[in-house]
Amino acid sequence: MKHLLTVSDLDQRELLQILDDATMYEKGQMIWKPSNSMFVSNLFFEASTRTRCSFEMAQHKLGLQIIPFEVMTSSVQKGETLYDTIETLAAIGVQSVVIRHPEDEYYKKLQHEVSIPIINAGDGCGQHPTQCLLDLMTIRQEFGSFNGLNVAIIGDLRHSRVAKSNAEMLTKLGANVYLSGPKEWQDHSNICGHYVEMDEAIEIADVVMLLRIQLERHNEAPHSLNNTYHEKYGLTIEREKRMKKGSIIMHPAPVNRGVEIADELVECNRSRIFKQMKNGVFVRMAVLARSLQSVERGMTHDNYHQKWHMAK
Amino acid sequence: MKHLLTVSDLDQRELLQILDDATMYEKGQMIWKPSNSMFVSNLFFEASTRTRCSFEMAQHKLGLQIIPFEVMTSSVQKGETLYDTIETLAAIGVQSVVIRHPEDEYYKKLQHEVSIPIINAGDGCGQHPTQCLLDLMTIRQEFGSFNGLNVAIIGDLRHSRVAKSNAEMLTKLGANVYLSGPKEWQDHSNICGHYVEMDEAIEIADVVMLLRIQLERHNEAPHSLNNTYHEKYGLTIEREKRMKKGSIIMHPAPVNRGVEIADELVECNRSRIFKQMKNGVFVRMAVLARSLQSVERGMTHDNYHQKWHMAK
Amino acid sequence: MKHLLTVSDLDQRELLQILDDATMYEKGQMIWKPSNSMFVSNLFFEASTRTRCSFEMAQHKLGLQIIPFEVMTSSVQKGETLYDTIETLAAIGVQSVVIRHPEDEYYKKLQHEVSIPIINAGDGCGQHPTQCLLDLMTIRQEFGSFNGLNVAIIGDLRHSRVAKSNAEMLTKLGANVYLSGPKEWQDHSNICGHYVEMDEAIEIADVVMLLRIQLERHNEAPHSLNNTYHEKYGLTIEREKRMKKGSIIMHPAPVNRGVEIADELVECNRSRIFKQMKNGVFVRMAVLARSLQSVERGMTHDNYHQKWHMAK
Numbered sequence: 008m009k010h011l012l013t014v015s016d017l018d019q020r021e022l023l024q025i026l027d028d029a030t031m032y033e034k035g036q037m038i039w040k041p042s043n044s045m046f047v048s049n050l051f052f053e054a055s056t057r058t059r060c061s062f063e064m065a066q067h068k069l070g071l072q073i074i075p076f077e078v079m080t081s082s083v084q085k086g087e088t089l090y091d092t093i094e095t096l097a098a099i100g101v102q103s104v105v106i107r108h109p110e111d112e113y114y115k116k117l118q119h120e121v122s123i124p125i126i127n128a129g130d131g132c133g134q135h136p137t138q139c140l141l142d143l144m145t146i147r148q149e150f151g152s153f154n155g156l157n158v159a160i161i162g163d164l165r166h167s168r169v170a171k172s173n174a175e176m177l178t179k180l181g182a183n184v185y186l187s188g189p190k191e192w193q194d195h196s197n198i199c200g201h202y203v204e205m206d207e208a209i210e211i212a213d214v215v216m217l218l219r220i221q222l223e224r225h226n227e228a229p230h231s232l233n234n235t236y237h238e239k240y241g242l243t244i245e246r247e248k249r250m251k252k253g254s255i256i257m258h259p260a261p262v263n264r265g266v267e268i269a270d271e272l273v274e275c276n277r278s279r280i281f282k283q284m285k286n287g288v289f290v291r292m293a294v295l296a297r298s299l300q301s302v303e304r305g306m307t308h309d310n311y312h313q314k315w316h317m318a319k
Numbered sequence: 320m321k322h323l324l325t326v327s328d329l330d331q332r333e334l335l336q337i338l339d340d341a342t343m344y345e346k347g348q349m350i351w352k353p354s355n356s357m358f359v360s361n362l363f364f365e366a367s368t369r370t371r372c373s374f375e376m377a378q379h380k381l382g383l384q385i386i387p388f389e390v391m392t393s394s395v396q397k398g399e400t401l402y403d404t405i406e407t408l409a410a411i412g413v414q415s416v417v418i419r420h421p422e423d424e425y426y427k428k429l430q431h432e433v434s435i436p437i438i439n440a441g442d443g444c445g446q447h448p449t450q451c452l453l454d455l456m457t458i459r460q461e462f463g464s465f466n467g468l469n470v471a472i473i474g475d476l477r478h479s480r481v482a483k484s485n486a487e488m489l490t491k492l493g494a495n496v497y498l499s500g501p502k503e504w505q506d507h508s509n510i511c512g513h514y515v516e517m518d519e520a521i522e523i524a525d526v527v528m529l530l531r532i533q534l535e536r537h538n539e540a541p542h543s544l545n546n547t548y549h550e551k552y553g554l555t556i557e558r559e560k561r562m563k564k565g566s567i568i569m570h571p572a573p574v575n576r577g578v579e580i581a582d583e584l585v586e587c588n589r590s591r592i593f594k595q596m597k598n599g600v601f602v603r604m605a606v607l608a609r610s611l612q613s614v615e616r617g618m619t620h621d622n623y624h625q626k627w628h629m630a631k
Numbered sequence: 632m633k634h635l636l637t638v639s640d641l642d643q644r645e646l647l648q649i650l651d652d653a654t655m656y657e658k659g660q661m662i663w664k665p666s667n668s669m670f671v672s673n674l675f676f677e678a679s680t681r682t683r684c685s686f687e688m689a690q691h692k693l694g695l696q697i698i699p700f701e702v703m704t705s706s707v708q709k710g711e712t713l714y715d716t717i718e719t720l721a722a723i724g725v726q727s728v729v730i731r732h733p734e735d736e737y738y739k740k741l742q743h744e745v746s747i748p749i750i751n752a753g754d755g756c757g758q759h760p761t762q763c764l765l766d767l768m769t770i771r772q773e774f775g776s777f778n779g780l781n782v783a784i785i786g787d788l789r790h791s792r793v794a795k796s797n798a799e800m801l802t803k804l805g806a807n808v809y810l811s812g813p814k815e816w817q818d819h820s821n822i823c824g825h826y827v828e829m830d831e832a833i834e835i836a837d838v839v840m841l842l843r844i845q846l847e848r849h850n851e852a853p854h855s856l857n858n859t860y861h862e863k864y865g866l867t868i869e870r871e872k873r874m875k876k877g878s879i880i881m882h883p884a885p886v887n888r889g890v891e892i893a894d895e896l897v898e899c900n901r902s903r904i905f906k907q908m909k910n911g912v913f914v915r916m917a918v919l920a921r922s923l924q925s926v927e928r929g930m931t932h933d934n935y936h937q938k939w940h941m942a943k
Contacts, residue, residue: 064412368711
């Protein structure tokens, strides 16, 4: 069985293989469908449009069957544990679950107990592995490799589940990671990278990766943040002009327009924000397919023959 | 790209063409399926059973794939704008969206900005074009044409999104529109038609079209309404007896039984209320197909060849 | 048309036929798909994971098309009655509805009025026929027949919709039913069986059937219950040791771990709790198929030819 819980679980070969698969799905050069009907379920304990719809789209494109699950109308409301919920779905015939959950490392104990693979779609302030993979795909698409690339990650470093994984993987893959953001949101113990001033970050970066202010995870009043944040740490129209030639802008979205980035820049030439969303579908197809192939192999036990079919 | 935002956008030829298509779908004389998988999403920001399930049924019957979207569990909860939500869905691969929204003309700015067609499933107190089309289909089914027909629209004229479009289109198509209802709900600036007394309306009408009291849009206590409304403006058992031979009763539903119409009349011989719901599926098939055909043509650019296939 | 509202509606031949069908579905010895697309809808007015997902899985496996219905975003919020909701779905093309509702015997009047079959997925403190059927399937799987079997039903007898139907059907099928549980939750008028002390029940039973404490239906504070309940009426580790050789443990779930049953016993060798969930899918396939076959026959009127196809 093959969970995907953190990107750190992936060795470099596996990670690049997923990016290769995603690229082949994007170009229509690879098709995988399960040999028999396969069933998945999406358990979202937090609000989501992008990630949830993107997984659903990937599942449709792989020809998977989706058993709908809504937290608000489920037995979670009667106090059922996450383990019992997953094993119930497994008993009913669900073969893999995608989970987003507000608790950091909700999967810690679960991963050794459940009988079907979990794909982590975000855990609290922890990780969001498919977001990291789609970010890496978007960067590789643009620059061909990661080696020597300057990537500036800017904003709410402490609460972001994107920042940590991206900083770690980019560093492993040879990029130089620069960090910037308000002092009270810096995170010196968990994120690898060099802290620099905002204006320096903008000028040296090949990739300006803005983070979302997770207003829903803060206790401060959003207004007091918005007023000053854009001037100090946002990508203003003026700052964009000082970006390097050929450099790009990324943001995991949803964007707080006029806060992390000027409204006018969200869809500017440098922006890859909607491209990231497009790539998300292909990355999730690659991840789901690998996970379900491991289930298929498990089901037939001695049948390890290759299930991948190349499109002509 | 082809939005459907208001019925006024349709010229008479187009409108009648949609009714013809719907009739052919109803009779099983027309089949259209997209040549490749096509994806749609239904964004309902207001409660709905009829319209929502009817669109889902139409989508199933056309073989479309539906990416589920629930406002309550989406990033709308994090403050994402409608524009960003639609463009996110578009980036992920959704090719048309059906939207119901509490804001009048929510589409006003959007329609020039979004990259996929919007089908309006109701905007505030504004329009509800597929409801208008299904009403027209139901009337034409009964009487063959609209010319010279007397249609009485009765009730909460000001808050109704059905009244305005129906009055406008029926007048254009040659019917005589009569209006009746409480003074405080009359709307002399926006609705075309002759105001008459309730009892006169009942006696001259070929079609008695009752409007729903949109209790959820009123501030008054529903009880005070219900007590007197039925006697004054409801279709009572006594009033039904004075209706013309061959005349029919319509209501967009959900019906407040015993308020707009006597409980016993909801499914009486004259009533076309459930027939309206049946027709809704076919009208929506016609509208969705036209919208997605425009997307298909856009995708292939120089391929404007006819995608409609007649069933043998 | 063929509702399934209570198990008492089924004569013994019909009941055993459903269990036979379910067993054939389980073994892959029977396949039924509707000859044309058939549409169903699941109306859950109470929280559920197991029952709801299990019906969805059964529907997928039968190749049915599901029109999603969410109470919270439906016109039920505008006061639409259950009758009008069902008839609306029927008008739109839905051919059978699965309903869970908090009101006892919500179907009482409905069943003579609606135009499509209802499958009851639980009514208040009333019945839950497919749960009863899956329990019977699980017992028959284990022991081959019901004759002379000792079945102890333990716990919240009064609020449980499982206890009543199971006690009635098991008695009819020749089993001896023993009941145990807190005095204030006993129900001498509605449930057939012999009341015995907890420790006696455990020792004589071939089947120890634990009931869920429906905390959501009680007014007492759950903590005061939990503290003493497990010692007095729960299946403790110590009690399990005194169970008969070959006897099994059942529970309709969701389990309150450490209350009705010790955490460690939920997945022990004797436990059939997850097996019950697996069987639920097959029982629901059998029930849905029978219900829809009656619709199919109704549709063609003079065509009563057998629609069941045996798999080779």
